[in-house]
Every structure is written in C-alpha cells, then in structure tokens.
Amino acid sequence: HPELWDSTCLVAFLRADDVSFQHAKNTSKAEDNAKQNVSNLGGDGSGMMMGTGGGSSGMMMGGAGAFNIAPKNAAGIKKWFSEAKTTFSGDLVSSPDDDLFDEIERYVEALNVQMKRVSNQAAGLTRKSREVANGLFEFGLAFHQLGQSEGEELGTKLQLMGGTADTLSGMAATRADAELRRLEEPFKDYLKTVHAVKLALGRRHDKRVSYTALLHEIQTREVSLHRARMTPGSEGRAYSTEMSLQRYQAAANVAQEEYAECSQRVLREVDRFKREKAEEMKVVVLDFITLQIEVERAMEKVWGELVPKLEEGGDVQGGVQEQQYQQMQMQPTMANIPPSSSQ
Numbered sequence: 001h002p003e004l005w006d007s008t009c010l011v012a013f014l015r016a017d018d019v020s021f022q023h024a025k026n027t028s029k030a031e032d033n034a035k036q037n038v039s040n041l042g043g044d045g046s047g048m049m050m051g052t053g054g055g056s057s058g059m060m061m062g063g064a065g066a067f068n069i070a071p072k073n074a075a076g077i078k079k080w081f082s083e084a085k086t087t088f089s090g091d092l093v094s095s096p097d098d099d100l101f102d103e104i105e106r107y108v109e110a111l112n113v114q115m116k117r118v119s120n121q122a123a124g125l126t127r128k129s130r131e132v133a134n135g136l137f138e139f140g141l142a143f144h145q146l147g148q149s150e151g152e153e154l155g156t157k158l159q160l161m162g163g164t165a166d167t168l169s170g171m172a173a174t175r176a177d178a179e180l181r182r183l184e185e186p187f188k189d190y191l192k193t194v195h196a197v198k199l200a201l202g203r204r205h206d207k208r209v210s211y212t213a214l215l216h217e218i219q220t221r222e223v224s225l226h227r228a229r230m231t232p233g234s235e236g237r238a239y240s241t242e243m244s245l246q247r248y249q250a251a252a253n254v255a256q257e258e259y260a261e262c263s264q265r266v267l268r269e270v271d272r273f274k275r276e277k278a279e280e281m282k283v284v285v286l287d288f289i290t291l292q293i294e295v296e297r298a299m300e301k302v303w304g305e306l307v308p309k310l311e312e313g314g315d316v317q318g319g320v321q322e323q324q325y326q327q328m329q330m331q332p333t334m335a336n337i338p339p340s341s342s343q
Contacts, residue, residue: 092209130173137165139162140165175295211252225238
C-alpha cells in the first residue's frame with residue numbers, strides 16, 4: 001500500500017513476535033498517557049489547557065467529529081465541548097480543496113447507494129440460483145419416482161430425464177457458488193471500501209474541526225490578553241494568558257500540519273480508489289459474463305445429449321400407436337352400427 005508500506009505500527013503488527021508485540025503495545029500506551037498528562041498540565045491556571053505535547057493527540061479530541069464518548073478528565077471535557085461548539089456553529093476553517101472534497105462526498109454518497117443496490121441484487125441472484133438448483137433436484141427426484149412406477153421403456157426414459165435433472169441441479173449449485181465468489185463477495189468488498197472512504201473523509205473533517213477549534217481558542221485568548229494588558233494590576237493574569245496563548249499557537253501549528261497532511265492523503269487515496277475500482281469492476285463484470293456463458297453452454301450440452309436418448313425407438317412406438325388408433329376407428333360401435341332391415 002503506498003501509504004502504509006513504511007508504517008512502523010503495521011510493520012510491528014506483521015513481523016513482531018508475541019513478546020515484541022506486547023512491548024510495542026505497552027510503549028504506545030505509555031506514550032499516549034504521557035501526552036495526556038502533558039495536555040492536562042498546560043493551561044491558564046484552571047488545568048484545562050492543552051499542552052504542546054498534546055497537539056498530536058489533540059487532533060483526535062472529540063473522536064468521530066465532536067460527538068465522541070465523554071472524555072475522562074476536565075481537559076478532555078473542554079476539548080470535546082470546544083469541538084462540539086465549533087461543529088454546531090458550522091464556521092470551519094476554509095481551504096482551497098473544500099469544493100473538491102464536497103464533490104468527493106457527493107460522489108461517495110451516490111456510489112454507496114448504488115453499490116448497496118447492486119450488492120443486494122447480486123445476493124438475490126445467487127439466492128435464485130440456489131433455488132433453481134433445489135428445484136431441479138426435486139424435479140429430477142419426481143421423474144425418477146415416476147419412471148420407477150411406469151417401468152419398461154417409458155419408465156427408463158423418465159428416469160433418464162430425472163438423471164439429467166440431477167446433473168443440471170449440480171451444475172446450478174456450482175454456478176451459485178461461483179456467483180457468490182465472483183459477484184456477490186466482490187461487491188460486498190466494494191461496499192467495505194466505500195465505507196472506508198467515508199471514514200477517511202470523516203477523519204479529515206475531524207482534523208478540520210480540531211484545527212478550527214484551536215483557532216477559536218487562540219482568538220479568545222488574544223482578546224483576553226489584550227484586556228489583561230489594558231487593565232492595571234493584571235500583569236500576572238496577562239503573563240498566564242500569554243503563556244496559554246503560546247501553547248495554543250504551537251498546538252494550532254501542529255494541527256494545521258496534520259490537517260494538511262490528512263487532506264492530501266485522502267485526495268491521493270480517493271484518486272487511487274477510483275482508478276482501481278474502475279479496473280476491478282470491469283474484471284468482475286467480464287468474469288461474471290464468462291461464467292454465465294460457460295454454464296449455459298454446459299447445460300445446453302446436457303439437454304442436447306438427452307434428446308437422442310428419448311427419441312430412440314420413438315418412430316416404432318409412434319407407428320404402433322397409429323395402427324392401434326386406426327383399428328379402433330374401424331371397429332363398429334353402438335353409435336355407427338347401421339339399423340337392420342327388420343327394424
């Protein structure tokens with residue numbers, strides 16, 4: 001994957017043994033706790049400010065947007081509330097790519113609806129193929145039983161019909177399995193990929209909300225700092241506010257970098273998704289068409305092999321039946337016996 005080939009976390013997950021993997025988990029957890037502690041220590045005297053070390057983790061505050069589970073501490077509550085207020089206000093920081101991302105979101109939403117519809121129809125097609133397989137099996141069983149009850153030449157031919165139906169039932173079941181692998185499952189995977197694209201767009205929105213919330217906090221503290229400097233005897237408050245403002249500015253710089261990095265990564269991944277989806281969709285459709293052609297030809301061959309077997313002796317049997325019919329027509333009946341002269 002072009003974005004993950006050098007990811008240290010992925011490399012550790014794929015290659016580390018149990019001991020190394022557990023050590024990596026413990027190290028990551030310790031780093032997260034350290035960032036959270038730094039975040040809690042920074043502030044304007046209330047213990048609610050975000051430190052510079054928490055800038056990276058601060059991008060995730062609020063989780064999926066501003067509606068994450070309630071944070072565990074006061075600093076997290078303040079971050080969550082700030083992002084929630086920013087989200088509801090709708091006054092988010094703008095970028096040159098906003099129109100492009102709006103177009104991507106509309107495209108993904110429409111694609112998700114259409115892909116769900118196609119996936120449901122593919123599942124229905126597979127289900128109907130299984131029903132056809134079961135129906136042919138029951139059909140063949142009925143002809144077997146009918147042939148056993150008839151016996152002689154007719155019974156033999158009826159049983160041939162039943163055997164052919166059994167063969168076609170197995171072919172239909174094989175086709176249903178192939179449709180599952182070649183059509184239904186690929187479209188389920190496409191749905192998962194579309195969902196992943198939506199998650200990526202949501203992550204980019206989270207970064208945008210976090211960055212905007214920090215900018216709002218900076219504006220608020222700039223106003224507070226100006227007021228503190230204009231108020232006599234508030235030198236201590238002004239110093240504390242200035243330190244807080246510097247920490248927020250540092251965090252905002254980190255947030256801006258992460259927001260820009262996330263935006264570019266999402267654009268690259270969406271572009272790659274469109275290219276690969278088009279090629280893979282073409283392969284899936286052609287594979288499905290080839291499957292249908294092969295199965296239909298095989299079924300036609302099975303039916304064609306049955307016809308000569310059923311026609312064997314058909315002319316002789318038909319001639320005998322015709323002679324019997326003519327003899328029955330020549331025999332007098334009560335309706336066509338001419339009246340006697342005595343009457």
